[in-house]
Amino acid sequence: MIKPYYKSKDKNFYLLKGDTMELLPKINHKFDMVFADPPYFLSNNGLSIQSGKIVSVNKGKWDKSKDYGYVNDFNRKWLKHIREVMKDDATIWISGTMHNIFSIGQILTELDFKILNIITWQKTNPPPNFSCRYFTYSTEQIIWARKSKKVPHYYNYELMKQLNGNKQMQDVWKLPAIAKWEKSCKKHPTQKPLSVLTRIIMASTKPNAWILDPFTGSSTTGIAANLANRRFLGIDQETKFLEISKCRKLEIENEQTAELYRKKISGFNTKTEFNKYLKTEPKPIEKITLGFCRKKDIPSLTKTNKFYFHAIEQNNFVQDFPTEILDAKELFLYQGGRGKPLYFTGHSGKIKEIKLKHKSQIKRKENSKTEYYYEVTLKENFKFDKSNSNKLKPKILFDKKDKTNKELLRKYLPTITTKERIVKNTRLNEN
Ligand SMILES: C[S@@+](CC[C@H](N)C(=O)[O-])C[C@H]1O[C@@H](n2cnc3c(N)ncnc32)[C@H](O)[C@@H]1O
Numbered sequence: 001m002i003k004p005y006y007k008s009k010d011k012n013f014y015l016l017k018g019d020t021m022e023l024l025p026k027i028n029h030k031f032d033m034v035f036a037d038p039p040y041f042l043s044n045n046g047l048s049i050q051s052g053k054i055v056s057v058n059k060g061k062w063d064k065s066k067d068y069g070y071v072n073d074f075n076r077k078w079l080k081h082i083r084e085v086m087k088d089d090a091t092i093w094i095s096g097t098m099h100n101i102f103s104i105g106q107i108l109t110e111l112d113f114k115i116l117n118i119i120t121w122q123k124t125n126p127p128p129n130f131s132c133r134y135f136t137y138s139t140e141q142i143i144w145a146r147k148s149k150k151v152p153h154y155y156n157y158e159l160m161k162q163l164n165g166n167k168q169m170q171d172v173w174k175l176p177a178i179a180k181w182e183k184s185c186k187k188h189p190t191q192k193p194l195s196v197l198t199r200i201i202m203a204s205t206k207p208n209a210w211i212l213d214p215f216t217g218s219s220t221t222g223i224a225a226n227l228a229n230r231r232f233l234g235i236d237q238e239t240k241f242l243e244i245s246k247c248r249k250l251e252i253e254n255e256q257t258a259e260l261y262r263k264k265i266s267g268f269n270t271k272t273e274f275n276k277y278l279k280t281e282p283k284p285i286e287k288i289t290l291g292f293c294r295k296k297d298i299p300s301l302t303k304t305n306k307f308y309f310h311a312i313e314q315n316n317f318v319q320d321f322p323t324e325i326l327d328a329k330e331l332f333l334y335q336g337g338r339g340k341p342l343y344f345t346g347h348s349g350k351i352k353e354i355k356l357k358h359k360s361q362i363k364r365k366e367n368s369k370t371e372y373y374y375e376v377t378l379k380e381n382f383k384f385d386k387s388n389s390n391k392l393k394p395k396i397l398f399d400k401k402d403k404t405n406k407e408l409l410r411k412y413l414p415t416i417t418t419k420e421r422i423v424k425n426t427r428l429n430e431n
Pocket residue numbers: 018019020021037038039040062188190191192193214215216217218219220221235236237238241
């Protein structure tokens with residue numbers, strides 16, 4: 001079982017500890033967006049200047065300089081795993097410098113990603129070049145790519161235009177390097193500024209989106225995501241960085257601090273623009289979940305507000321962090337399926353909470369090998385409404401091309417859909 005290193009109270013911020021290469025294949029959740037700031041492999045005992053002082057460029061063991069072959073293999077491996085946890089319409093942003101960006105660009109193309117833009121982040125306050133033999137390094141590149149060549153991605157064109165004085169936002173972003181107030185929880189050696197991550201998140205995700213950072217460090221991505229009402233999972237192998245991440249999340253649990261930080265983030269026309277925009281941003285459609293039941297279950301189910309889903313996951317890994325089901329707001333019961341017509345029994349209920357539980361924690365009569373269950377608690381007992389009982393052809397509801405639905409059904413996992421989809425499909429069936 002993957003147990004998070006940290007799970008925030010609001011369940012919008014999760015951290016996993018370990019090697020990202022080992023953890024990614026165990027994740028059975030699909031993300032809307034990925035931001036990755038992988039090791040640049042530039043710690044070569046060189047020197048640089050920071051706040052007027054000569055400092056070593058070494059960031060840590062994880063960043064030790066390696067040959068090009070090693071860097072390529074490393075990038076190929078994590079990018080392959082990342083593809084598997086991205087939704088079909090998801091995009092990925094990867095930041096880098098000349099040390100790794102060519103390798104990443106090449107591998108993205110090899111793996112069939114479609115490169116959308118290469119953003120140049122021009123730091124308005126870069127440190128001077130110590131050797132005086134090169135131009136000052138003042139930029140970092142951020143590649144934006146989408147998973148599929150065919151499936152369109154989301155781009156918040158209007159907001160980006162608004163942030164650029166009502167002219168199309170360009171691919172050179174002038175934003176300052178990290179500010180002092182962003183280091184209130186100790187500093188990560190390569191901490192990104194919230195302004196860069198906020199722009200990335202606002203440009204490419206909708207509210208409630210799930211964002212993944214496989215090299216999370218101090219979790220700038222997660223902090224920007226939560227400040228923008230998006231959700232986050234971060235992975236890092238070092239406890240000290242996960243502790244900085246946790247401290248940063250605890251800070252913004254105080255709504256006044258969160259509001260203040262949103263005012264301080266650069267890249268907006270006014271101090272209040274970000275807060276104001278978030279208040280008016282349209283929320284996505286509410287999801288429902290479909291629970292399979294047998295006819296004989298119905299009398300007992302109608303006397304309760306509980307429902308259990310088998311939590312069987314890929315390779316028998318169950319995770320204590322979000323799977324699709326935790327997004328569901330309402331539960332509908334159905335019978336049939338797996339080749340037979342689906343029959344909605346008409347029983348449904350609004351969901352209060354969904355928790356992952358071990359079988360020893362729940363009273364069950366069913367004889368099954370399942371170790372873990374999702375326990376769904378409804379706000380009230382199941383309600384019966386005849387108008388909700390429909391017969392549907394499974395192949396219509398669970399679109400053949402929709403791989404996620406097919407897989408979920410096969411594994412007895414809860415199926416997430418929207419009410420609109422059921423209504424639409426009912427009409428199709430009646431025709
Ligand atoms: C460039 S830093 C990310 C900094 C981050 N963007 C921030 O704002 O704090 C890369 C991070 O990846 C972590 N890391 C490197 N290799 C890793 C691996 N194989 N698995 C997990 N974490 C790794 C390092 O510990 C480091 O914190």
